[in-house]
Amino acid sequence: MGVVQKLDEKITLEEGAGGEEMINLLKKSILPFIEGRGGNVDLGVRELDDGAAIRLNEREYLVVTTDSHVVKPRFFPGGDLGKLAVAGTINDLAVMGANPKALSSGVVIEEGFDKDELEKISESMGQTAEEAKVPIVTGDLKVLGRGETDGILINTSGFGISSKLTPTSGLKPGNKIIVSGTMGDHGMTIVTNRENFESSIKSDIAPVHNLVRGVLEVDGVTAMKDPTRGGLAAALNEMASGSEVGIKIKREKIPVTPEVRGAGEMLGIDPLMIANEGKVVIGVEEFQAEQVLEALRDHELGKDSEIIGECTQNNVGKVILETEIGSLRILKPPRRKPIPRIC
Amino acid sequence: MGVVQKLDEKITLEEGAGGEEMINLLKKSILPFIEGRGGNVDLGVRELDDGAAIRLNEREYLVVTTDSHVVKPRFFPGGDLGKLAVAGTINDLAVMGANPKALSSGVVIEEGFDKDELEKISESMGQTAEEAKVPIVTGDLKVLGRGETDGILINTSGFGISSKLTPTSGLKPGNKIIVSGTMGDHGMTIVTNRENFESSIKSDIAPVHNLVRGVLEVDGVTAMKDPTRGGLAAALNEMASGSEVGIKIKREKIPVTPEVRGAGEMLGIDPLMIANEGKVVIGVEEFQAEQVLEALRDHELGKDSEIIGECTQNNVGKVILETEIGSLRILKPPRRKPIPRIC
Numbered sequence: 241m242g243v244v245q246k247l248d249e250k251i252t253l254e255e256g257a258g259g260e261e262m263i264n265l266l267k268k269s270i271l272p273f274i275e276g277r278g279g280n281v282d283l284g285v286r287e288l289d290d291g292a293a294i295r296l297n298e299r300e301y302l303v304v305t306t307d308s309h310v311v312k313p314r315f316f317p318g319g320d321l322g323k324l325a326v327a328g329t330i331n332d333l334a335v336m337g338a339n340p341k342a343l344s345s346g347v348v349i350e351e352g353f354d355k356d357e358l359e360k361i362s363e364s365m366g367q368t369a370e371e372a373k374v375p376i377v378t379g380d381l382k383v384l385g386r387g388e389t390d391g392i393l394i395n396t397s398g399f400g401i402s403s404k405l406t407p408t409s410g411l412k413p414g415n416k417i418i419v420s421g422t423m424g425d426h427g428m429t430i431v432t433n434r435e436n437f438e439s440s441i442k443s444d445i446a447p448v449h450n451l452v453r454g455v456l457e458v459d460g461v462t463a464m465k466d467p468t469r470g471g472l473a474a475a476l477n478e479m480a481s482g483s484e485v486g487i488k489i490k491r492e493k494i495p496v497t498p499e500v501r502g503a504g505e506m507l508g509i510d511p512l513m514i515a516n517e518g519k520v521v522i523g524v525e526e527f528q529a530e531q532v533l534e535a536l537r538d539h540e541l542g543k544d545s546e547i548i549g550e551c552t553q554n555n556v557g558k559v560i561l562e563t564e565i566g567s568l569r570i571l572k573p574p575r576r577k578p579i580p581r582i583c
Numbered sequence: 584m585g586v587v588q589k590l591d592e593k594i595t596l597e598e599g600a601g602g603e604e605m606i607n608l609l610k611k612s613i614l615p616f617i618e619g620r621g622g623n624v625d626l627g628v629r630e631l632d633d634g635a636a637i638r639l640n641e642r643e644y645l646v647v648t649t650d651s652h653v654v655k656p657r658f659f660p661g662g663d664l665g666k667l668a669v670a671g672t673i674n675d676l677a678v679m680g681a682n683p684k685a686l687s688s689g690v691v692i693e694e695g696f697d698k699d700e701l702e703k704i705s706e707s708m709g710q711t712a713e714e715a716k717v718p719i720v721t722g723d724l725k726v727l728g729r730g731e732t733d734g735i736l737i738n739t740s741g742f743g744i745s746s747k748l749t750p751t752s753g754l755k756p757g758n759k760i761i762v763s764g765t766m767g768d769h770g771m772t773i774v775t776n777r778e779n780f781e782s783s784i785k786s787d788i789a790p791v792h793n794l795v796r797g798v799l800e801v802d803g804v805t806a807m808k809d810p811t812r813g814g815l816a817a818a819l820n821e822m823a824s825g826s827e828v829g830i831k832i833k834r835e836k837i838p839v840t841p842e843v844r845g846a847g848e849m850l851g852i853d854p855l856m857i858a859n860e861g862k863v864v865i866g867v868e869e870f871q872a873e874q875v876l877e878a879l880r881d882h883e884l885g886k887d888s889e890i891i892g893e894c895t896q897n898n899v900g901k902v903i904l905e906t907e908i909g910s911l912r913i914l915k916p917p918r919r920k921p922i923p924r925i926c
Contacts, residue, residue, distance in 0.1 A: 249699060251698060252726070253694050255726055269705060270690070270702075270722070294684065302742075304687055306688070306689045306740055307723045308689045310727065344647055345649070346651045346689075348653075353594040354594075355611075355612050379649065380650045381599060387733065388732070395689045395738035
């Protein structure tokens, strides 16, 4: 027992993978100490959502989010660390139901890092911010000694204004579940790139706030989430347990490109378990599902949208996957050794 | 020339020290790429202030700031990394003239880090937030592999509401310069602790927003800054060049404890060149200076406040120090090899 306890006292890589172990670490070693202290908020750290919401007035919430970005390789088909840092934070705001207003950028660099590379990453941040029309308004820079950080790390925080929150915990029994496109593209891009695996896969990385804006014009949207770390499996599990509903989805309805599916089979990686960076999972009242689908498909980023399942009163907190041969299995959040530094 | 150019292409520790080299790096490799892209703000990254301001309505600004915190040792007399992360960001908001409303916390940990230590740091963050009545509302956690980060790094972003901005660039000729207490306590604590130097010095780390609130009730405050990285020397130089005024200060008026002064002499470190974490530098119209001084001294954190000098029309962008023997010299921002990881 002594040994088990000792191991348990040190942080493991698994505890950063976005799955159950991470939630357990947060619930044991961080949240009890910081949550609910210092003031009241409408949606805070306890909810483990993509961001927090603070009521500004009768009609509006201020939504705040933060994310530290590390990825290797830092440049990959479809994007780079700078684009990831900006799009990732815009997306966290968007799926909370907020209109993103501004971003901050906290850069931590290792001594000896290439200025050329820093400039390329900065340029990509600026370009992504410009295209998205969400400015980077403030920043911070720290330079650490060799070996004190690995290259570069970017924390992007953001805030936006929402008149209707779409929290992770908003699902109701009977709601339909929609995904805005193919699953696993970003994660598979990073993995195949690292493995020098020949492929035409590229990251789906993109700001989704304009896509989401169209969705929010339809009534009846109850919940949204961006399936990043841990992929669709992690996102749906968090939505099911946060909302206290079951979720039943059909494998054959979930869009996955042939390239991602093929690479996943070769490498033994389930596309539902790895990150997306330009996709949204949406919960919507049944009678409005087709309209949300239409709004999504009207936008380039949402052209492959599909209704993939619905919420149930039974199996609370669980995600049930109907496989392509019609059998049922529980889709758990990823628990294996994570693929590190993917987003 | 080849060699010089090569060296110039890599980031150096000096470029993270808060002095001229850092401003040059920001102006060359980061700001041109990100500033002013994506939207308009009233006070953005270009101003290199403690935060950004975005107009919300006729009366109010939203103020946003971000800071990545690393310090070694992580526990020191008077505080620890957790307290630093929360107080530091509250202070950046306060000196912008904002009432701090909420914080985010982005934690990056190295595999193998002690959970015990994580819990102690989290507890300190929670306690500091509670005492300050500024809640931590959202967070992010990343676990990196061994050697990919050194222990733990915390990014704290924050936002607040201001009805009167007090930017770094707000000084006018004739304004008086006030400091809210003794200089160099935090920096000297970290240095003496590292050197195992016997001393009773402790960090001044504290949220200053309540102290600042009293100051803002007096009319005529034009500028504020917290003298952190690079100490008073860096803060005054940024204020002088940002405001396009000269600043003349008297050495004998600047409060420094005998312990900090003594340790500084032993170690060859100028207390004006190292970080403070619970102090404010204030610019105020001459006729209101005494009232600001009174407001400061009414608060425990401001009891040692002093008027240390004034702004001039000549020597624009420079800080002139009158020494204790009456001679004048230019007080430059620190340019030497930095004391790393002090805040």
